[in-house]
Amino acid sequence: MKKLKYSIRKISPFLKPYRKPFIAAILFIVIAAIFTTIAPRIEGLITTSLAKDVMNIVKGTNGTFVNFNYILRVLIRLAFIYVFGALSTYLASLLLANAIQNTMKDLRNAVQGKIRKLPISYFDKNSYGNVLSRITNDIDTISNALQQSFSQVINTILALTLASVMMFTINVKLALLVILIVPISYLISKFIVSKSQNLFNKQQNVLGKLNGKVQEIYTGFNEIKLYGKQEDAIKDFENINDELFNTGFKAQFISSIMSPLVSLVTYLAIAVIGIIGSIYVISGIMTVGNLQALMRYIWQINQPISEVTQLSSAIQSAFAAIERVFEILDEKEEIPDKVDFIKLENPRGNVTFEHVKFGYNKDEVLIEDLNAEIKSGQMVAIVGPTGAGKTTLVNLLMRFYDIQGGSIKIDEVDTRDMKREDLRSIFGMVLQDTWLYNGTIHDNIEYGRFGASNEEIIEAAKIANVHHFIKTLPDGYDMFLNEEASNISQGEKQLLTIARAIISNPAILILDEATSSVDTRLEILLQKAMRNIMKGRTSFVIAHRLSTIRNADLILVIDQGNIIEQGTHNELMKRSGFYEKLYNSQFGSQAAN
Secondary structure, three states: OOHHHHHHHHHHHHHHHHHHHHHHHHHHHHHHHHHHHHHHHHHHHHHHHHHHHHHHHHHOOOOOOOOOOHHHHHHHHHHHHHHHHHHHHHHHHHHHHHHHHHHHHHHHHHHHHHHHOOOOOHHHHOOHHHHHHHHHHHHHHHHHHHHHHEEEEEEHHHHHHHHHHHHHHHHHHHHHHHHHHHHHHHHHHHHHHHHHHHHHHHHHHHHHHHHHHHHHHOOOOOHHHOOOOOOHHHHHEEEEEEHHHHHHHHHHHHHHHHHHHHHHHHHHHHHHHHHHHHHHHHHHOOOOOHHHHHHHHHHHHHHHHHHHOOOHHHHHHHHHHHHHHHHHOOOOOOOOOOOOOOOOOOOOOOEEEEEEEOEEEOOEEEEEEEEEEEOOOEEEEOOOOOOOHHHHHHHOOOOOHHHHEEEEEEEOOOHHOOHHHHHHHOOOEEOOOOOOOOOOHHHOOOOOOOOHHHHHHHHHHHHHHHHHHHHOOOOOOOOOOOOOOOOOHHHHHHHHHHHHHOOOOOOOOEEEOOOOOOOOHHHHHHHHHHHHHHOOOOOEEEEOOOOHHHHOEEEEEEEEEEEEEEHHHHHHHHOOOOHHHHHHHOOOOOOOO
């Protein structure tokens, strides 16, 4: 019951905009239920008339023929009821399908909109496959359950109400016996649901885990093949798949017991009512037509209850899915932008870090007291050992994470006083992990600035030293990249992302291991081009290659989240400090070569 209340409370705001078609559908379901309830009584009239006429013929009293005119009139009424009942059911299904699919569309949009507002830390804790499973599998589970069970639940309520009323008009004692089916069925259902619901919750969670594993395997497919870990990957997948099988089997098996047990209760009731009703008919207490109608009403009560119990697995899966979907929707969002935000119209690129304090967890501070001042147009290299906080520094700069103390300023404006969208539009970024989408090379470069002319795109490609390569392709700039952009090399993908950053014409450029996939010859050409485009722009470079470090205007040496040294390459080497040791240990062999 708690799950039901929770699910109704959560999903009702999404159903509300479509309340009119839902109400109309319910009205048609009510009409169909009324017609269905009236039909057995009319059928009972036919049976009673036939039985009476046959008995009269057999006895030779009060008639020698069957009153077919009466029966025909009743059959016409019955046909009218069945036709309009079927039409009402059809219209109800049509309206429900439209309303439910619109509701699911809004729910997907809400989840997608929520994802855009979630902090990066959420995705650090949840695999992409698991998040994707909530958007696809879980919402589909809710959709299927609503589509199948919404009308059935209403039908069950109406059938119980209307059939009970009709049975009481036939025989009160027998009706009371039949009504016992309902509480007994409820107790059976409640007991089984209490045993199976946790299993359905676990099933949905394991399904998300399975999707996460699939996403992980296919993302690292080449590395798995390279290191011969296919068997390990298959074993990991099989273990999760076995867990899903075992959980799903237990959940479905326990849930499936509900329907036969409820049917057993109904069969016992039919047997009892059949015996007692036959005695009543023989005794003249009730007619054979009324007994037939009463038996039909028992089935009319049993059928919707049985259908709902058969759908119990889908309903319970939907409860679990709703909980998982609304876990995302209830997640704490990023700190909202200020209403009276400041927008830099012509950013120059001056960056200041003042006593910055930050930790991914409040109890574990990574950056204690970071201070630095970067002037417009400077090329800044960020170096340090693994885990020192180099990439973290860049993430803080673009407000992917919010600092816990101090301030980060661009042109003397605190980044927290700016809209995130405006702040990030100042930056151009090239990551070690390239991202290109399924489209032409032209479109992928234009992604940096929509509406860029062909001449600007070609110029950006030339600066990135990728124009010559593009011209050698069969379709040139119109060549389609496949979904993973695997029809070009990693280095070529990196150059395209650099061209994309160039076309955006940012005030501040960030290169995070941007040249790691480019060969030495191409890197020399690239560095010359990058020096040209960096003029007038502040540039942050996270790289370990000697050429990048030596040419930087300013080198920030980071260790344990703090800037411990800063200066040019020559200045830092003369100090014989941390940077010199880092240089000799990491780059000495490169210099020798």
